[in-house]
Each structure stands twice: as C-alpha cells, then as structure tokens.
Amino acid sequence: MVIKIPIEISARHIHLCQKDLEKLFGRGYQLKKLRNLTQPGQFAAKETVNIKKGKKGIENVRIVGPLRSKTQVELSLTDAIFLRIKIPIRKSGNLKGSPGILIVGPKGKLRLKEGVICPWRHIHLSKKDAEKLNLKEGDLVQFQVKGKRGLIFNNVMIRVSEDFRTCLHLDTDEGNACGISEKSQGTLIIPNI
Amino acid sequence: MVIKIPIEISARHIHLCQKDLEKLFGRGYQLKKLRNLTQPGQFAAKETVNIKKGKKGIENVRIVGPLRSKTQVELSLTDAIFLRIKIPIRKSGNLKGSPGILIVGPKGKLRLKEGVICPWRHIHLSKKDAEKLNLKEGDLVQFQVKGKRGLIFNNVMIRVSEDFRTCLHLDTDEGNACGISEKSQGTLIIPNI
Numbered sequence: 001m002v003i004k005i006p007i008e009i010s011a012r013h014i015h016l017c018q019k020d021l022e023k024l025f026g027r028g029y030q031l032k033k034l035r036n037l038t039q040p041g042q043f044a045a046k047e048t049v050n051i052k053k054g055k056k057g058i059e060n061v062r063i064v065g066p067l068r069s070k071t072q073v074e075l076s077l078t079d080a081i082f083l084r085i086k087i088p089i090r091k092s093g094n095l096k097g098s099p100g101i102l103i104v105g106p107k108g109k110l111r112l113k114e115g116v117i118c119p120w121r122h123i124h125l126s127k128k129d130a131e132k133l134n135l136k137e138g139d140l141v142q143f144q145v146k147g148k149r150g151l152i153f154n155n156v157m158i159r160v161s162e163d164f165r166t167c168l169h170l171d172t173d174e175g176n177a178c179g180i181s182e183k184s185q186g187t188l189i190i191p192n193i
Numbered sequence: 194m195v196i197k198i199p200i201e202i203s204a205r206h207i208h209l210c211q212k213d214l215e216k217l218f219g220r221g222y223q224l225k226k227l228r229n230l231t232q233p234g235q236f237a238a239k240e241t242v243n244i245k246k247g248k249k250g251i252e253n254v255r256i257v258g259p260l261r262s263k264t265q266v267e268l269s270l271t272d273a274i275f276l277r278i279k280i281p282i283r284k285s286g287n288l289k290g291s292p293g294i295l296i297v298g299p300k301g302k303l304r305l306k307e308g309v310i311c312p313w314r315h316i317h318l319s320k321k322d323a324e325k326l327n328l329k330e331g332d333l334v335q336f337q338v339k340g341k342r343g344l345i346f347n348n349v350m351i352r353v354s355e356d357f358r359t360c361l362h363l364d365t366d367e368g369n370a371c372g373i374s375e376k377s378q379g380t381l382i383i384p385n386i
Contacts, residue, residue: 077369078271089341089372121342148282149314154343176270177370179282 003133005123006167007145007184008038009175012075013064014049014103020071020112024049024105031065039124040163041066052102053083073101073116076173080118090117091157119171122157123188124164133190136160142189143168149179154192196326198316199360200338200377201231202368205268206257207242207296213264213305217242217298224258232317233356234259245295246276266294266309269366273311283310284350312364315350316381317357326383329353335382336361342372347385 021029031045045063051073058079072095080087085099100112123143125135135141139158145151156168168186170178214222224238238256244266251272265288273280278292293305316336318328328334332351338344349361361379363371 076271077372078269078365081365081369148348150347152345152347154345155341172271172274173366173369176274176366179270 002190003129003188004185005143005188007175007180007186008167008169009172009180010074010119010169011062011172012058012073012079013044013062014051014074015064015068015070015072017069017071018067020103020110021067023108023110024103026107029107031063031067033065037064038165038167040165047105050104051083052104053085056083058083070095071103071110071112071115073103073112074119074171075116076171077118078173080116085116087116087118089120091120091122091159092117119169120157121153121155121168121170121174122159123168124166125158125160126164126166127160127162129166130158130160133188135190140192142192143186144189145178145180145184145186147179149177151178152189156188156192195383196322196381197378198336198381200368200373200379201360201362202365202373203267203312203362204255204365205251205266205272206237206255207244207267208257208261208263208265210262210264211260213296213303214260216301216303217296219300222300224256224260226258230257231358231360233358240298243297244276245297246278249276251276263288264296264303264305264308266296266305267312267364268309269364270311271366273309278309280309280311282313284313284315284352285310312362313350314346314348314361314363314367315352316361317359318351318353319357319359320353320355322359323351323353326381328383333385335385336379337382338371338373338377338379340372342370344371345382349381349385 034044034046047063048060050059095115098114103110135158137160140155143153143156227237227239238258240256241253243252288308291307296303328351330353336346336349
C-alpha cells in the first residue's frame with residue numbers, strides 16, 4: 001500500500017524543561033512565539049541558545065516550545081561530528097545514556113548531563129490516518145522520495161496521536177541526502193524491508 | 194543482480210589547477226602529500242584553504258591532489274546552506290553554470306568564477322568489474338545500505354576507469370543519512386528504479 005505524505009525538514013533545535021529555561025533565561029521567564037510549527041501546539045520560539053563541547057560550539061540553536069518535562073537537544077550527525085560527540089539515533093524523549101552538553105543562555109549556563117540525540121526519522125500520523133493505514137505507534141515503514149537524489153528510506157518510525165498532522169520529519173542530513181530543503185512530498189510504503 | 198561494494202565518505206574538499214595553486218600558495222609551489230586516498234594516484238594534501246561567501250566562511254578545506262585542469266570545490270548541501278549558496282548536484286568536472294566562491298590561501302586570494310558543486314553520488318568501478326556487471330560510464334544504479342538508518346539510494350552514477358578501485362562515494366550528508374561515517378559496505382542493485 002502506498003500513500004503520499006508531505007515532508008518537513010527539522011533543523012537542529014532544543015526542547016527545554018521549566019527549570020532549565022529559568023536557569024538559562026532567568027526566573028519566571030516565558031518563551032515568546034516566533035511562528036507556529038506544523039504539529040498543532042508546537043512553535044519555534046524567538047529565543048535561541050548556544051551549545052558547547054570543549055573548544056567547539058554551535059550558536060543560535062532554536063528553542064522549540066512548549067516546555068517539556070525533560071530538556072532535549074536534537075542535532076544532525078553532521079553537527080555531532082563537528083562537535084566531536086557521538087550521539088544515538090533515538091525516538092524523541094528516549095534520552096537514557098545519551099551524551100550531555102553545555103548550554104549557554106543570556107542569563108546562565110547549564111551543564112546538561114544527558115539529552116543530546118539525533119532524531120529517528122519518523123512520520124507523524126493522525127489517529128484517523130493510522131487507522132486507515134492499519135499502522136500503530138512504533139511501526140517501521142519505508143518512505144520514497146523522487147528526484148535527482150531520489151532514495152527509499154527504510155526504518156521510518158510511525159508516531160500516532162489525535163493531535164498530529166500527518167507528515168514525514170527528516171533531519172537536515174536526511175533532507176540534503178535526498179536533495180530537498182523546502183517543503184516537499186514523498187510516498188509511504190508498507191511494509192518496511 | 195547484486196554485488197557487495199565498500200563505501201567511502203568524501204568530506205568537503207577542493208581540487209586546484211596549477212595556476213590557482215600558485216595564486217594561493219606562491220609561484221612554483223608543490224603540494225605535499227598527507228596520505229593516499231583509495232583511488233590510485235589520488236591523495237589528500239597537507240595544505241588546506243579557507244572559502245568565503247559574504248560574511249560566511251569555512252576554514253581548512255582540504256586540497257585533494259594531484260592538480261587538475263580546472264579548480265573545483267566539492268561541498269555538501271549542508272555546507273551550501275550554511276554558506277547561503279545554491280549549488281548543483283554534478284558529476285566531477287561538469288562545472289558549467291555552477292557558482293563561484295572566494296578562496297583564501299596563505300599567499301593570496303582567488304575569486305573563483307564557477308566550480309562549486311555537490312558531487313553526484315557515484316560508484317568507481319574498475320574496468321574489470323564494469324565488464325563483469327555489464328555497466329558503463331554514466332549508468333545509474335541503486336545502492337542499498339543496511340542498519341538502523343538503512344536506505345536505498347536511487348540514481349547512483351557509474352564511473353569506469355582501469356585505474357579505479359571499486360567503491361561507492363557518498364558525501365557527508367548522504368553518509369550521515371544512512372548512519373555511516375567510517376568505512377562500511379553496501380549492495381549495488383541493478384537496475385535503477
């Protein structure tokens with residue numbers, strides 16, 4: 001079975017918990033919305049932070065809101081190689097054993113103990129679409145992108161929620177490897193092989 | 194038909210012509226070898242240059258020898274997005290209409306008019322292997338990489354020469370998109386679909 005789905009590229013970003021937000025931006029600070037993201041309720045904040053590992057660092061890493069229960073930094077493997085850290089490919093929220101990093105905000109620094117991951121490529125499926133396709137949270141599928149740099153991704157993880165708007169999320173390496181940087185479209189293929 | 198082939202990741206690099214080498218490093222300069230690359234005769238030079246586009250720049254871009262008839266800069270799309278330039282996906286040597294860039298060496302600067310490309314993923318095939326597989330220069334095939342970030346690349350270009358040692362060349366985005374950074378192996382699949 002095949003179905004057309006929009007593709008979005010997630011650049012490096014960070015999710016913060018309340019405590020860490022206050023450590024970096026001061027007590028009682030609240031994130032300001034820059035723009036809404038495609039997933040309902042999610043937004044790119046106006047605020048950014050810098051991250052550092054030894055002598056290497058990346059500036060202006062965008063904060064994505066709303067706040068979460070745990071701070072999480074999502075980088076591409078290109079970023080990780082630049083920073084000289086080894087990061088696991090993980091589903092969002094699964095941070096156990098992942099490396100930490102130094103986060104620098106305008107009002108303070110935070111030495112994150114763990115929480116730096118590379119996001120496992122995934123498809124946000126609305127509950128309705130998941131039922132239609134007979135797919136459930138955690139299922140793995142294939143996804144085909146056409147074009148000069150066309151390819152078929154294996155092991156694309158299915159995420160399901162009533163709140164989700166159906167789309168594929170790739171990181172910047174994956175988006176560049178198939179030659180798309182702006183909004184595009186591809187084909188979900190079941191099953192994964 | 195399927196055949197196992199080693200994979201190599203090419204980081205950003207630059208090939209120089211004699212004239213441009215002398216402009217950047219001084220008259221009569223000769224490249225020093227840092228280490229041999231897999232393709233016979235090719236080597237990473239000890240020398241690096243900086244490249245600049247407006248306010249953005251990348252330092253220490255490795256020179257790959259020997260010298261060529263035309264200067265050519267090979268970047269990943271991640272690099273191109275960082276530098277805010279749009280570069281075409283091209284076979285090595287096909288530079289027409291590609292953008293230029295400012296190259297800075299220890300003895301001089303060079304405003305390259307065209308020659309910045311993103312390399313089209315390709316398989317170097319020895320003439321013997323090409324005959325065995327019934328493939329010729331310019332053919333397009335598929336290539337499968339297994340693992341957590343497993344995928345199947347379409348449109349992998351076949352390059353044939355008696356001098357070649359058979360292997361797949363990916364750029365860093367493509368290597369990261371399939372989760373390999375060190376030497377690895379994958380499967381050539383004929384035909385391309």
